[in-house]
Amino acid sequence: xxxxxxxxxxTFTRTVELNSMSGxxxxxxxxxxxxxxxxxxxxxxxxxALFHRNTRTLTLTEAGKxxxxxxxxxxxxxxxxxxxxEALTKTPQGQIKMIAPVGFGGGLLSEPLxxxxxxxxxxxxQLHMTDEPVxxxxxxxxxxxxxxxxxxxxxxxxxxxxxxMIPCIAASHPAAQNTINSFDDLPEDCFxxxxxxxxxxxxxxxxIMLNNMQTVVQLTLxxxxxxxxxxxxxxHHIESGHLLRLLPDWQGSxxxxxxxxxxxxxxxxxxxxxxxxxxxxxHSL
Numbered sequence: 001x002x003x004x005x006x007x008x009x010x011t012f013t014r015t016v017e018l019n020s021m022s023g024x025x026x027x028x029x030x031x032x033x034x035x036x037x038x039x040x041x042x043x044x045x046x047x048x049a050l051f052h053r054n055t056r057t058l059t060l061t062e063a064g065k066x067x068x069x070x071x072x073x074x075x076x077x078x079x080x081x082x083x084x085x086e087a088l089t090k091t092p093q094g095q096i097k098m099i100a101p102v103g104f105g106g107g108l109l110s111e112p113l114x115x116x117x118x119x120x121x122x123x124x125x126q127l128h129m130t131d132e133p134v135x136x137x138x139x140x141x142x143x144x145x146x147x148x149x150x151x152x153x154x155x156x157x158x159x160x161x162x163x164x165m166i167p168c169i170a171a172s173h174p175a176a177q178n179t180i181n182s183f184d185d186l187p188e189d190c191f192x193x194x195x196x197x198x199x200x201x202x203x204x205x206x207x208i209m210l211n212n213m214q215t216v217v218q219l220t221l222x223x224x225x226x227x228x229x230x231x232x233x234x235x236h237h238i239e240s241g242h243l244l245r246l247l248p249d250w251q252g253s254x255x256x257x258x259x260x261x262x263x264x265x266x267x268x269x270x271x272x273x274x275x276x277x278x279x280x281x282x283h284s285l
Contacts, residue, residue: 006075006078007038008038008041008042009042009071009074009075010028010075011024011028011030011035011038011039012038012039012042012050012067012068012071013068013071013072013075014027014028014140015035015039015058016058016060016064016068017138017140018138019057019058020058021035021036021039021058027139027140039051042067046063046067048061048063049061049063049064050063050064050067051064080266082094083266083268083269092120092122092123092268092269092270092273093122093123094122094123094124094270095123095124095125095126096123096124096125096126096142096143096270096271096274097125097126097127097128097139097140097141097142098125098126098127098128098141098142098143098144098145098274099127099128099129099130099134099136099139099141099143099144099145100127100128100129100144100145101129101130101131101145101146101147101213102129102130102131102212102213102214103131103212103213103214103217103230103233104129104145105127105129105214106214106217106233107236108232108233108282108285109127111281112274112277112278112281113125115277115281116273116274116277119273119277120270120273123270128141131211131212131213131214132211136155136260136261136262137262141262142261142262142268142271142274143259143260143261143271143274143275144259144260145160145257145258145259145260145278146257146258146260147230147255147256147257147258148255148256150258150260155260155261155262156260156261156262156263156264157258157259157260157261158258158259158261158275158279159256159257159258160257160258160259160275160278160279160282160283161256161257161279161282161283161285162254162255162256162257163230163231163232163254163255163257163282163285164230164231164251164252164254165228165229165230165231165252165253165254165255166228166229166230166231166234166245166246166250166252167183167226167227167228167229167245167246167247167250167252168220168226168227168228168229168234168237168238168243168244168245168246169186169220169225169226169243169244169246170220170221170222170223170242170243170244171241171242171243171244172223173190173223173225173226175187175190175226176244180246180247181247182247183202183203183204183247186226186246187225188204189207190207190224190225190226191203191204191205191206191207191225191226191227192206192207192208192209192210192216192219192220192224192225192226192227193206193208193209193210193216193227193228194209194210194211194213194216194227194228195209195210195211202250202252203228207225208224208225213229213230213233216229217229217233217234217237220243221237221242221243226246228252229243230255231285232282232285235285257282259275259278259279261275
């Protein structure tokens with residue numbers, strides 16, 4: 001299939017699914033003008049309007065709805081053809097789109113990506129970092145890294161690792177100078193909580209509650225308070241002396257890390273290998 005046509009169909013389908021030319025442009029690394037031109041070219045080539053347009057919204061015409069379904073079918077066929085070609089040539093190609101928590105951007109993906117770049121000379125990686133839940137199918141993602149319990153049982157998940165959450169405080173925090181034998185020795189009004197660990201009974205009501213672990217780590221480093229932090233993400237801060245681990249003998253509930261995929265069967269070899277590399281590295285931490 002013509003690569004230009006595939007690109008145009010991807011632009012069209014993502015514009016429909018995101019209901020936004022600017023959203024599609026951002027995701028596909030295009031300008032809004034380029035997205036608009038591709039959509040206009042598709043309408044010209046098909047000889048019919050695909051969208052009803054006004055100043056705020058885009059809605060599909062009846063023809064647009066038919067064309068959207070046709071695009072999904074053709075893109076699916078193109079994807080299967082590429083997978084078959086890769087299997088025959090043993091040369092993975094194309095793109096892997098991965099969604100991961102923001103905190104993983106602090107270095108947890110560096111080594112796996114280095115290894116995958118060396119193995120996959122013709123594969124490009126697109127990373128979307130967010131702590132918000134994202135629909136893999138709508139986002140067009142190949143896999144997502146998720147922590148904690150999985151709410152959506154319709155997705156296929158592979159367990160990558162179990163990591164410890166450890167209580168930490170900045171070395172510069174006044175409370176760090178005190179002898180701390182239990183959580184009762186810590187100030188009650190400076191616990192920084194994250195949505196994923198708010199159920200730990202030993203901890204007081206959080207003074208600050210966040211949904212972004214990277215921000216929890218930064219606030220702890222800045223001496224705002226103490227927090228329960230993922231050990232792999234803060235290990236280097238402890239080794240450098242910027243953070244102190246509190247109560248070394250305390251064992252909380254570990255949290256699980258999973259690779260979540262939109263499908264269970266016919267997973268491309270490049271995606272399966274990406275999951276393997278992630279699993280090997282995360283288990284070594």
